[in-house]
Amino acid sequence: MSTTTGPNRRTVLCGLAAALAAPGALAACSSDAGEFQPGTPTQAAPPTTAAGGTPLARIPVGGGTIVTKGEQTILLVQPTAGTVKGFDASCPHQGTTVDPPQNGVITCPNHFSQFDGATGALRKGPAASGLTEVPVRVVDGSVQV
Numbered sequence: 001m002s003t004t005t006g007p008n009r010r011t012v013l014c015g016l017a018a019a020l021a022a023p024g025a026l027a028a029c030s031s032d033a034g035e036f037q038p039g040t041p042t043q044a045a046p047p048t049t050a051a052g053g054t055p056l057a058r059i060p061v062g063g064g065t066i067v068t069k070g071e072q073t074i075l076l077v078q079p080t081a082g083t084v085k086g087f088d089a090s091c092p093h094q095g096t097t098v099d100p101p102q103n104g105v106i107t108c109p110n111h112f113s114q115f116d117g118a119t120g121a122l123r124k125g126p127a128a129s130g131l132t133e134v135p136v137r138v139v140d141g142s143v144q145v
């Protein structure tokens with residue numbers, strides 16, 4: 001029986017991948033690969049509560065998270081604690097899914113239109129209008145669309 005005192009093979013390979021900035025390799029090395037990452041549009045919707053909504057705790061105050069309902073992609077934002085709004089996450093310019101707000105601004109990663117993080121109003125084009133609000137309500141700590 002042998003004992004291992006140094007880094008294992010996975011640790012060495014992950015370190016090498018990090019050094020070479022290989023994003024695909026890094027994803028495979030992540031200990032939480034596959035776990036929901038708020039604010040990452042390509043991730044699946046977060047777990048739902050028993051009431052069928054998104055747990056309020058999954059929406060960062062001052063930020064937001066992307067969820068899906070059927071075919072619709074929705075950006076849930078919480079500008080201040082306990083105040084939640086929903087917006088159609090499709091950019092009005094060409095339909096790219098916008099990113100959750102950072103520093104009060106929602107940005108489209110495609111052509112960088114910007115929208116107000118609390119109201120969805122247009123701040124900067126090329127989009128010609130703001131985000132479309134989607135009615136949401138908070139019931140027992142669960143955000144329902």
Ligand code: FES
Pocket residue numbers: 091092093094095096108109110111112113125126127
């Ligand atoms: S698709 Fe969003 S700015 Fe063009």
